Amino acid sequence: MKTSRRQFLLLSAGVGSSLVLSRAVFGATAANTISESDPQARAVGYVADASKVDKAKFPSFAPGQSCANCSLFQGKASDAYGGCTLFGDKQVASRGWCSSYSNI
Ligand code: SF4
Secondary structure, eight states, X not given: OOOOHHHXXXXXXXXXXXXXXXXXXXXXXXXXXXXXTSHHXXXXXXXXXXXXXXXXXXXXXXXXXXXXGOTTBOSOTTOSEEEBTTSTTOEEETTOBOTTOOOO
16 A cells, blocks of 8 residues: 555655653653652652652651642642752652752
């Protein structure tokens, strides 16, 4: 079966739209989410779940603190993931935390 140029263009537009839509619906992907093992994340003690913060190592941590209510978080508090000014284009979990937490 031979694909016409028109069919190719329509198929390409459909695939592109699907990718944009899936990103909008599913949000952060593994590719754009900061990993706890990333050297930059390790430098500030980032964890994707604030309940896992090592309180002995980070005594400044207080219950209730998380990326969602940090002033450096770029997403909405209701977002599962959002940007952080520390990590460029990588996203952090709204339930996460790191030692650069600020609520100022
Ligand atoms: S600076 Fe704030 S938003 Fe960024 S990782 Fe640390 S706690 Fe989360």
